[in-house]
Amino acid sequence: MMQFMLLFSRQGKLRLQKWYEANTDKAKKKITRELVTLVLSRKPKMCSFLEWKDLKIVYKRYASLYFCCAIEPEDNELLTLEIIHRYVELLDKYFGSVCELDIIFNFEKAYFMLDELLLGGEIQETSKKNVLKAIAAQDLLQEETEEPRGFLEEFGFI
């Protein structure tokens, strides 16, 4: 089970954080600080897996953003790398061609997307199409009620 996921920039600024285990704010801050320095200090060719306290850290860099997940020792690291990749694929599809700015200015969307992909630290939906469908349905509700009726029917949500 995933314990938490952090997104941060090369400058060490946090862009997204999702905690699947209850932690106090203080503990969260401490963990974030430690991990950001640890991950940023690693060289590009190094292995993306780290053992840290009693957890395993899996991270991957996409352009200027680091995606960093903490998983339990018995979880499969390569698979976690693919969860990160699937998330990036989804963001990419959703935002057109995603960049750090999209995530900064639309971080709530990035959270919505993450919630559809992972729930309570376990992967929920592995089909890209289904995740995007669910997000689209929610987005349609958000737009002021002029045209959405037809779209909702198209997606089969009404």
Place this chain on the structure above:
Amino acid sequence: MSDIVEKTLASLPRFLSDGLLGTKSQQTPKSTSTRAFQNFMRLVNGVKSRHEEEQIVRREISVLKQKLSQPDITPAQMCDYLCRVLYCDMIGYDVTFSFIHAVKFAQKGTALEKRIGYLACSLLLNENHELILLLVNTIQKDLKSSNLLDNCMALTAVCQLLNTEMIPMVLPLVEEKLTHPRELVRMKAVMCLHKFLLKAPSLMHNMEGKLHKSLCDKDPGVMSVSVHLYYQLIKENPEQYESVGESLIHIFNQIINRRLPATFEYHSIPLPWLQIELLQCLALLGSKSQRISELFYPLLRDVLARTNIKDNIAFAIIYESIHSITMIQPNKELLEEASRHVGRFLRSTSRHLQYIGIKALTALVKRGAEYVLDYQMTVVECLDCSDKSTQRKTLELLSCMANDANVAVVCDKLLEHLSKSSDPYWKSDLVVQVADLADRYPLLFSTSRREWYVDTIFDLLMRSRGCSPTGVVDKIIKVIGSECQGEDNCEEFCHYVTAKCLETLHQTDLTPDLLHIIIWVLGEYANFLNHLPQDKLLKPLLGYFVNSEFTEEVRVWILSAMRKLFCAGVLERDELVSCLNGIGTKELQTYTRHRLKELIHFVRSGIRLDNRTRLNNSSLQFDGTLSFLDDFVSEALEGGASPYKSSQLRYMELNSLHKSQERDVLSGVELKTYSQVSDRSSASTHGSAGRPGSSEGGGHTQNAKASGLDMTGVKRVWSKHGVATKEEHVSQHKLLSPVSRQLTGENDDDAANKDGQDEEQTRKHNLASALFQGITNQQNQKSEQMENKTEHAEHQNILRVSGTTYSKPIISTIEADPLPRADTGGWRELHKISNQNLAKALAANESFAFLENTSSEAVSTNEVTVQQLTEDRVLFKQNLSTEECIPNKNDSVKVLPNDLLGGQSPVAIVKDDDQHSDPDQRTSSQKLDPNERSMYDNYMEEDSHTSDVPTNPDSHESLGGTSLYDEFYSNGENL
């Protein structure tokens, strides 16, 4: 009105850029963020210093606080405020004031507000927060709602926010959703049940039928999430769920035969996540049941056979299969197959795959140590790898493959890394591993082995620097204690241990753990120290006693060791008393001071106790009546001491004598002092009880004196606590500081020493031969041995001598130690040659110097070997021409790409790292221009390279291209 204008403006840049890039405008989401939000972001991201950021954020927070408390806020404004709050929270500022607003907002009407409200709640609150109670009502309402999206949001919130006590309130509603017509809702409901199962397994007893129904759901998504649940159940109780095994195998067959919809494929592999989860479930079931294992074998064979795809996800599945093969009832063929695949991982140049390969090998070695033989050089290279992660995994592998013959070398390696490492968690891990290894192989019947154990443990504790976890020291003491009671040669061993302890005691930088063991040994085996001049012992002990670096606990150990030493006659009475009296008691805690006083009185009294406790404790008997003290007591009574009264008796007396105020104080103190003493050894109890009697002429004023003494003690308890807490803080800092220092020391060993590569090579071979000794391969052993028996023997013998000082060249074991069976790494060839060279060296009368086996001589011989080795390389290459790997001078075994690609046409290789540098060098102000599009654009240009890669059918739908994945594919190509 202004709202609309703002929105239009905000969407303009996006609209323009979309038009330019030609992406579908329908695909890009509408932004909820307003101008104010964007301004704030721009400000915060443009700051020059932490101080400036703090100012801006504080100002923003106070504005938000004021605005949120206004009565009439429109939902759109509220969304904006909450987004800003969330951002402040993310960058680490306190936004407690907004929690209640988030909860209220989730309760409000329409879907959009709910969505933001729930998001804010899930990010700001956690399951232990008190405000969650207010949210339960909303969640219940939304679960009952007929709106699909309300249901989804509520289920998501249930998963993230509810704690154990609240589960019963929503459980029936969630169960209802298991039969909802939409698969999305069913899926989320199953995810909630999974969460409940983790938090409150007791509530989930009667769910079997429903769970099975979701496992058989017609939607693959629901089916795959219900496997999460089954995994959890099987993990708890594999026997009970054996029957599920067949259903799982059935599902697995469906996946492999691609009977499920193509939308669930990921990089052209069907349902990889589900595959891995199923492998994990079946591995757990198969480990207990032969039947399931047998059903599982063909599946595993299929999975491993179908893996010609070069993609991380395929490797993830292969790794999981290997892991499963090592978990279930063993099957020889499959283990061989797994070992072959491990080779593919290990030979890869990708660090990830090497890491996974080492991990897989570790799992495999638990089934049979012989599987490691094919990969000796790779393992040794991973051990010297510049990457700490790989190193760490390799060390784990080493400790797994340790056996009687190589345990010393393995421990040596672990210790070496222990002193290099600065990560306290890793250190304590290593300490446990070494202590375990040193302990695992029987110590009895071999004096050298026991001595090695003691040496190793002392070395370990010296290097661990306080990182040893609790329990390790106790375990070590137990082992030493039991070894010293052994039947044969135990006296010799005791001598060795005590000598070692004495020697170590005089070193300067002892750790508390090591000191504990030393003090214990010195006390217990004091009989062996009779010959010592006493100041040699007393001085260091006193030195440690007054050393403020050590804790009170250490002082108490020292005192009890002194008592034992005194009883054994090692320490003399007068000197000990004068030394003890010289100790300043102000700094000590009450309890320690008490023990110190006790010891002084005890030594003065001249009571002789028999200290034969350890050596023949089978006949140990306790004299409960303390009859041996009779003389002492009667003497004291004659001298005017008052008779002993039990604490209750004294308490009652005090009650009658003193007024209420004094009485309270005294009773408290007295109870504390004597209750602590009461569970100590008989000698100390008696000592404290006899104290008034032994002090000169104090008998009549006993009460007053006692009260005076105890009163001062009370005061010092308070002062003492202050001091003690300070000390604790200091030691905590010491523990924490290595974490921060860790970063600086990590990158040292990167630069490869080019000049010394030949020596390096030889060193590695020696290390490999030392590490892998004693691991035998039963299958091919016979035929190999018949061929090269004499050669082997000679070869092994020489290598053992040159490689390590630990191993004992015992002739009888040599024959059972064949060389590695397959020559994939060119390993055996190398050794044949080095063997010949060494034989030459021996023939040239260098044998004695060589056999002396001091390190410098070993090195010089190695150099000779290497020179000749390079001369022989022509011949050597010929030998290897049919092999897939060619060892070259540089060091490692390089793999030809065809080996891994398995004859597939190679895909274009894209260098990924150079691409990163460009976008990152832009200045921060540029970065914040919202017009700027996609740092990933450069990836899009690479798109054509990957067009021949099998991809997910829907990944090419977007007009913008699949920019990000190029990096991914290029990573996959490193093999």
